Amino acid sequence: MTTVTTNIPPRDYRLSDENAQLAFARGLASAEWYHTDVDRKAIKALMKRHDGPAIRDTLIWLGLLGVSGLAVIALWGSWWVLPFVLIYGVLYGSACDARWHECGHGTAFKTAWMNDAVYHFASFLVMRNPVTWRWSHARHHTDTVIVGRDAEIAVMRPPDLLKVVLNFVGIFDVWYSMKALLLNAAGVLQEHERSFVPEAEHGKAVAAARVHVVIYAATIATAIAIGSWLPLVLIGGPRMYGCWHMLMTGLLQHGGLADNVTDHRLNSRTVLMNPVSRFIYWNMNYHVEHHMFPMVPFHALPQLHALIKHDLPAPNPSIWDGYREMIPAFLRQLRNEDYYVRRALPPTAKPYREDLHEI
Template sequence: MGATTYRDYSLTGPEASRSIERGLADAEWYQTPIDSGTRARLHARTNGRAAFDAMLWVALLAGTALLAWSVRDSWWAIPAFAIYGALYGGSADSRWHEYGHSTAFRSEWANSLLYYPASFMLMREPTVWRWSHVRHHSDTIVVGRDPEIVFPRPFAIGTWIGNMLGLFAVPQMLRRIARHARGTLDADVASYVPVDKHHNVVREARLYLAILAAVILWCVVATSIFPLLFIGLPSFYGFWLVLFFGTTQHVGLREDVLDHRLNSRTVYMNPIFRFLYLNMNYHVEHHMYPTVPYRNMAALHAEIRSDLPEPTPSTVAAYREIFRAVRAQQTDPAFELDRVMPEGSGSVASTHAEAVVGEDGWVSVCPADELDLGEIRRLDTAGATYAVCRTRDGSLHAVDGICTHSRIAHLADGAVVGDEIECPKHNGRFALATGEPTRDPVTKAVKVYQTVEESGEVRVHIPSLDAREERAVQ
């Protein structure tokens, strides 16, 4: 990229330690409260819709590939490959994203299965980008912390135009893949990928290079460029679509704030864009509630809209605003777009209440008929917090309320997925029966508590006060 930036956007420079000193790293972010019943409805996962959308995408890819092949000797090959490239190297981005969050399919194996090919189509190393995205959600647009600030200030217009064909971004990723294949991790990457995952990074980089080498060999044997035009090069010539949507997410908005309403942009887009982009145009909403599947983003938006700044009315309006900010940043890199908060915003009441533990250690959470399938209630008692939930097959569970990963998220704000509870911050999961971690990035278990339905009430057994105090809210 090369251009001089007005701040040090690396993850190992002075801004990294400064952001920690300023309390911006792994901090608590503003989240518009939603009642537990609505949260359960918004968090509902299914396989059917995700499978339909995935099959439609694959069918479009296969169809445009066939079309491009059939017209390969004519000028029609140019638009045919352009459409194929946009689907391959462009719309794979939102698939990679949704499968990485595990919010597309209810079944984790289906999300994982598709996460890897989508990563390859973008030349993104699966482990590196899984963890970089965890950090992006922890420290969104915090300079020195967020590895996914793709537009450092001042915005480099020449680089942006070159990247319409992936000319800077993709070679940069390929160079990093080559370094990782040699066993040398970038310092930035090593700062957010856990040490026990480093061997995965090296293995995946070698696999990528092996696949690319095989495609190049195929070209040599066939004395044709076409194998690379179908596998590999679309990551370049389809990159414009990643850029087209990605630019609308955060560009021009504020750095170093702990409120996604100030650093992310929600843009109303047409149904075709929303299919290609899997509803990530609702970007404020996604950052506030990364556990909500893409298919429910419009409903989430409707639910919290009164607490958000005015959404950008169209893609054209978003670019108009972005160009205004980018132009201003050429002379004043500190320029940021302001967001006007609605009256009374930030004061939406949270719904959880303090409960009292009885002499026998049991505490009433709520009437049984008020805890629906898939719903989670937060229970605060004696200085500790718990998440009490009912799975979609009806069983009751209670676990410690604070996620063990970065200890900034209440599990009650997350989702019940099968017999697991999912953290609202980075989609880490715990088995409800045992409290054991079942999905990265969590590695440490939460405690589980006996839960019953008795006399029309949901009741949880909390152990002795001493033990409770040890789990006091951080």
């Protein structure tokens, strides 16, 4: 690993017309990204869709969610409820993100309606408008960590570390999510949302937000009516007390790495993880692989990793190791926002695409 500083202008993350023009002028927007050469037959086999793995995992997920939720209800008022609240919270507030993501890509299941059903359910759990966020994520894949274009940059430079820490209990995310849902439900799409959601989709975004808001309003009304926090612990609350695993794994995707480049090996991180985290995260720890080949379903990412690892930086061997790399980078970026971690490529890899990302 080497550390790099560059000399580029201060970053403006607003998705404005001016920033879009700048990104296009630099060749960073809608650019051609580096891809590892792979045999067509091999990648076709990995891209092939199956219902089986996602049905199995979804039944396990919903089963555990149901059982732990029933245990929370049954043990409410006792200290014995705590472990079940923690389990339910992670299954709701963290696992939802990976289901939202994979089903949004349409790769989790072979059958389209299954992708759509889980996508809408998970969108509600993660408090995201299923319409606006589908377009936001398409932009994230077009312009990954391109300043002024990507709407899903989790940690902007210089890093707001207080915000990062508070988001482990969803403080800012829930605030911004609820604000967006309420505005959408009132018929208003914010400026950045209008920049990536086609006008023809605005009506669908408003309708979806209204459904979410009605369910949250009913939950709050029920809690008040019965004089108990239980409805909020079961619905909505887990997006705060159970989202820590989503943050823990999600920050590693791009945190501390390069921005304004067109080579996913420079701006994305693959981290080897334990089986429980990989189940919750649906294998998105293979994040360089996912960005290079987003059509490969979650269950085939380990095989994709084996196929192309000769061309990628070595993966971080653990979550802990990833944080040992990322946290010092965040701290360095407080003093120098141009700093980023640049990982060494193995001798078998093609060089980074310097021609595409030098500014």
